[in-house]
Amino acid sequence: MKNEKLNRFSSLYTESDDLPASRAMLYGAGLKEEKLKAPQVGVGTSGYEGNTCNMHLSALGDLIKKNLEQEFAVAWRFNTIGVSDGITNGTDNMRYSLVSREVIADSIETIAGAHAYDGLVFVAGCDKNMPGAMIGMARLNRPSLMVYGGSIHSGKYKGEKLNIVSCFEAYGKKLSGSISEEDYQGIIKNACPGAGACGGMYTANTMSAAIEALGMSLPMSSSSPATSREKAGECATAAKAMMTLLEKNLRPSDIMTRASFLNAMKVVTVLGGSTNAVLHLLAMADAVGVKLSLEDFTQVNNSTPVLADLKPSGKYLMEDLFLLGGVPAVMKTLLNQGILDGEVMTVTGKTLRENLENVKALGEEQDLLRPFHQPVKASGHIRVLYGNLAPKGAVAKITGKEGEKFSGPAQVFDSEKEMLQALTEKKIKAGSVIVIRYVGPKGGPGMPEMLKPTSALMGSGLGDKVALITDGRFSGGSHGFVVGHVCPEAAQNGPIAYLQDNDLITIDAINNTINVDLSNEQWEERKQEIKTQPKQNLRGVLAKYAKLVGDASEGCLTDL
Numbered sequence: 001m002k003n004e005k006l007n008r009f010s011s012l013y014t015e016s017d018d019l020p021a022s023r024a025m026l027y028g029a030g031l032k033e034e035k036l037k038a039p040q041v042g043v044g045t046s047g048y049e050g051n052t053c054n055m056h057l058s059a060l061g062d063l064i065k066k067n068l069e070q071e072f073a074v075a076w077r078f079n080t081i082g083v084s085d086g087i088t089n090g091t092d093n094m095r096y097s098l099v100s101r102e103v104i105a106d107s108i109e110t111i112a113g114a115h116a117y118d119g120l121v122f123v124a125g126c127d128k129n130m131p132g133a134m135i136g137m138a139r140l141n142r143p144s145l146m147v148y149g150g151s152i153h154s155g156k157y158k159g160e161k162l163n164i165v166s167c168f169e170a171y172g173k174k175l176s177g178s179i180s181e182e183d184y185q186g187i188i189k190n191a192c193p194g195a196g197a198c199g200g201m202y203t204a205n206t207m208s209a210a211i212e213a214l215g216m217s218l219p220m221s222s223s224s225p226a227t228s229r230e231k232a233g234e235c236a237t238a239a240k241a242m243m244t245l246l247e248k249n250l251r252p253s254d255i256m257t258r259a260s261f262l263n264a265m266k267v268v269t270v271l272g273g274s275t276n277a278v279l280h281l282l283a284m285a286d287a288v289g290v291k292l293s294l295e296d297f298t299q300v301n302n303s304t305p306v307l308a309d310l311k312p313s314g315k316y317l318m319e320d321l322f323l324l325g326g327v328p329a330v331m332k333t334l335l336n337q338g339i340l341d342g343e344v345m346t347v348t349g350k351t352l353r354e355n356l357e358n359v360k361a362l363g364e365e366q367d368l369l370r371p372f373h374q375p376v377k378a379s380g381h382i383r384v385l386y387g388n389l390a391p392k393g394a395v396a397k398i399t400g401k402e403g404e405k406f407s408g409p410a411q412v413f414d415s416e417k418e419m420l421q422a423l424t425e426k427k428i429k430a431g432s433v434i435v436i437r438y439v440g441p442k443g444g445p446g447m448p449e450m451l452k453p454t455s456a457l458m459g460s461g462l463g464d465k466v467a468l469i470t471d472g473r474f475s476g477g478s479h480g481f482v483v484g485h486v487c488p489e490a491a492q493n494g495p496i497a498y499l500q501d502n503d504l505i506t507i508d509a510i511n512n513t514i515n516v517d518l519s520n521e522q523w524e525e526r527k528q529e530i531k532t533q534p535k536q537n538l539r540g541v542l543a544k545y546a547k548l549v550g551d552a553s554e555g556c557l558t559d560l
Helices: 020-028 057-070 092-114 129-140 164-176 181-190 203-214 229-248 258-271 276-288 294-303 318-323 326-336 416-424 451-459 520-527 540-548
Strands: 040-045 074-079 119-124 144-148 155-157 160-162 382-387 390-397 405-413 433-436 467-470 481-484 504-508 513-516
Touching (some): 040 092, 057 074, 092 119, 092 276, 092 540, 119 129, 129 203, 129 276, 144 229, 155 181, 164 451, 203 276, 203 326, 258 276, 258 294, 276 294, 276 382, 318 326, 390 513, 405 416, 416 433, 416 451, 433 451
Parallel strands (some): 040 074, 119 144, 405 433
Antiparallel strands (some): 155 160, 405 504
């Protein structure tokens, strides 16, 4: 496979006589003379030891490097950062989570651009790792693919199947006094039995499924558990696929098309995926030059049902879907119904239809994926709402189990901590619409997830009795009547900044509206008030992010 044309970029350093120092350093790093004309592939991971989602990724990267070198490529390993949402959720440190998406994208673009890598393979584990990788790959637009690190196996305690959200909900039960201290500690100790990303259809599995549907990872990448034989085998297959991409010069812009993004959105909808997919797919599309908007999500969700009975609102985990044939089996089912575009290109060098040719569709032998005539919800669960409370849009996750309309008096909090303190003091009232503001992209900054509040509400028995709206966002593990991404955010003097306790808020996920019962005159009076964001002493990456980040309605872009 010694084809000079494969080292389209790295030949700058390996074949230029006027850059002797470049070649000398590459020799010193281990480059052999017989591979001077071999393609150089960057093999990146977001591996680090500090959490289950990422602890095994470096080892997977090493496997890919070994397999690439057997294919006559030069493979250079590098790492980016990662941030654990599970560890940081419910603290001020969670502000770094969405920020990490940009740091990862910038890191990949920087190292591969500076060192002229001919292609990229990136191994990602937690949710921001994946869109960060996609954004970086799209900007560079060189042959690339992503390997998902895989999801974790379920934990078990006293016969109950556990996942990370079990811990957050156990906290709510502790607040309500409905769980013993022994069982509370037992759940915490047994929820995460080893390596892998959170096991439900939370943001990590949502984004891995979306990226597989997009065509940027190999078939089954999103479904194979982290510690499975199949995941290790994918590392060999990924090396072969990378060489095919190089030979064909098949780039992200050839794969990440508008049709592919629509496929990804439909798969997210059918699986009941995280609302974070809205932020990430908008940003990924922008990076590759594809026009995507909130209206596209509305159109997809109006015409696509929720079929999968997956956690957080259902009962199954990704490990259960894996045993049924994984995301490919779901996509084959959708393809047979004419829902997906099968002619889009993928990183295998084949179309989606060709990839799925020998895959068996899911039928009545299982109940994880419901039949089309008996869906979990006849239309999609990701509802884009507009109204006098969100003129530029808000994103709701409504599976139908919560109902599709909610109206109640506001209980307003300027931080997540204030709301949780009120819950601890039993001041949260059934029937109210809880408002958590100043936690948006600029206000957070970093748009932290409100998983701790939603889980605590569920655990305390209030999950089906209140609604929660925020200019922040929600974890894929959040469920209940929740609305996030309220835009403009409070820090930009959006209407949410002027809400007061007992304002009557109505959320309608059928007509896609979110309004507060105030006249135009009352709004104008409120706007005369001087609203100041809670003081923050920001420096470094959070300060840069707050200055640069755009609206949630456009994906929280920072390179405007």
